[in-house]
Amino acid sequence: MARVELEHIDKVYPNGARAVVDCSLRVEDAELLVLVGPSGCGKSTVLRLVAGLEEVSAGTLRIGDRVANQLPPQARNVAMVFQDYALYPQMTVRRNLEFPLRMRGLGRAELGAKVERIAGLLDLAPLLDRLPRQLSGGQRQRVAMGRALVREPAVSLLDEPLSNLDAKLRVQVRAEIGELQERTKTTMIYVTHDQVEAMTLGHRVAVMDKGRLQQVSTPRDLYDAPANAFVAGFIGNPPMNLFAARLGVDEYGGAALTLGAQTITISAERLAKVKGAARDRVLTAGIRPEHLRLADAKTGAEARRDTPALDAVVEHVEWLGHETLAYVRVPDDTPAAERDAAGAHQLVARLPGMQMLSTGDAVRLALDPAHLYFFDADGRALPG
Numbered sequence: 502m503a504r505v506e507l508e509h510i511d512k513v514y515p516n517g518a519r520a521v522v523d524c525s526l527r528v529e530d531a532e533l534l535v536l537v538g539p540s541g542c543g544k545s546t547v548l549r550l551v552a553g554l555e556e557v558s559a560g561t562l563r564i565g566d567r568v569a570n571q572l573p574p575q576a577r578n579v580a581m582v583f584q585d586y587a588l589y590p591q592m593t594v595r596r597n598l599e600f601p602l603r604m605r606g607l608g609r610a611e612l613g614a615k616v617e618r619i620a621g622l623l624d625l626a627p628l629l630d631r632l633p634r635q636l637s638g639g640q641r642q643r644v645a646m647g648r649a650l651v652r653e654p655a656v657s658l659l660d661e662p663l664s665n666l667d668a669k670l671r672v673q674v675r676a677e678i679g680e681l682q683e684r685t686k687t688t689m690i691y692v693t694h695d696q697v698e699a700m701t702l703g704h705r706v707a708v709m710d711k712g713r714l715q716q717v718s719t720p721r722d723l724y725d726a727p728a729n730a731f732v733a734g735f736i737g738n739p740p741m742n743l744f745a746a747r748l749g750v751d752e753y754g755g756a757a758l759t760l761g762a763q764t765i766t767i768s769a770e771r772l773a774k775v776k777g778a779a780r781d782r783v784l785t786a787g788i789r790p791e792h793l794r795l796a797d798a799k800t801g802a803e804a805r806r807d808t809p810a811l812d813a814v815v816e817h818v819e820w821l822g823h824e825t826l827a828y829v830r831v832p833d834d835t836p837a838a839e840r841d842a843a844g845a846h847q848l849v850a851r852l853p854g855m856q857m858l859s860t861g862d863a864v865r866l867a868l869d870p871a872h873l874y875f876f877d878a879d880g881r882a883l884p885g
């Protein structure tokens with residue numbers, strides 16, 4: 502088992518594509534680190550660099566205590582599991598599992614013992630004499646994992662290993678991978694574009710965008726304290742609502758946040774903190790869908806002061822049984838130039854139970870200002 506360390510790694514492909522930019526990341530021994538981000542952000546490239554399938558353009562890659570930049574793939578003691586399994590179709594499960602060991606010239610007894618052990622770990626014992634086509638998708642995936650792990654690699658690399666499975670199986674195999682990692686204590690780097698997979702599986706999660714690492718943290722930290730607006734808008738299902746807002750004063754001269762045509766009163770202390778850090782008055786505010794709720798019917802200035810709320814119009818409703826997702830639009834009379842590019846002021850609220858809402862309904866959404874996040878013009882999280 503081993504630690505993997507990337508120090509200021511760059512990868513520029515021969516066609517000029519800068520897939521990875523100044524990536525510094527340390528994966529601890531026995532850690533399961535998930536690398537997540539949208540398609541094309543450079544996740545697979547990082548994995549391929551660690552595997553030795555691509556050469557780094559700059560920086561230092563260490564596996565264990567060795568600099569691995571120039572090591573050929575077979576000398577790195579890493580195993581890679583691809584999304585398409587790549588099992589040998591004419592070989593039984595047993596032969597598939599034995600294959601990497603035969604390549605190493607292992608003796609019969611040792612080979613048998615290693616295959617039995619991994620088959621036991623992965624519940625493959627009853628399937629050892631079957632051919633891949635006689636297995637379900639989940640079973641095939643387990644054999645592919647087994648074939649990677651039977652060599653007892655120092656590091657396992659998994660590239661979207663669940664993407665060929667249906668939704669139910671994905672959840673099951675995801676849990677199995679987590680358990681397997683716990684049992685084997687293999688250092689694992691797991692790539693996915695699915696933030697739910699990342700949050701449920703990773704000890705730590707590294708979020709990437711456009712070739713750059715955005716934040717590396719525990720799932721909880723990513724959710725509670727996103728480092729920037731990209732992470733805030735990527736993590737969570739649905740993710741955080743982000744909207745252009747202006748700092749100002751409310752009708753009583755108190756501290757306020759103006760969103761579209763509406764004003765939310767926030768504490769003077771909070772405003773001062775944000776103002777101190779922000780370079781200008783226009784910033785991005787964020788609130789998670791679960792921190793919006795339907796406000797009481799009472800109206801008027803007093804109610805607004807007690808409970809900050811936004812008037813909105815329902816655009817679309819999703820009833821999920823235990824909760825209702827209400828997609829709403831907040832009326833906006835700000836000049837187009839001040840609105841964010843996303844054509845914002847569209848929010849989603851996660852409301853408990855089955856809410857009888859229809860498209861076109863006028864609603865008031867209450868929010869606790871303590872749950873507001875603020876990001877500066879460059880998207881960096883502001884304190885407070």
Ligand code: ADP
Nearest residue numbers: 514516518520539540541542543544545546547
């Ligand atoms: P992800 O795994 O996050 O989808 P990739 O690492 O596959 O992203 O790709 C990152 C970027 O590098 C993309 O812009 C992609 O088009 C480019 N890229 C990937 N592989 C190659 C390659 N072999 N040659 C040139 N460009 C590549």
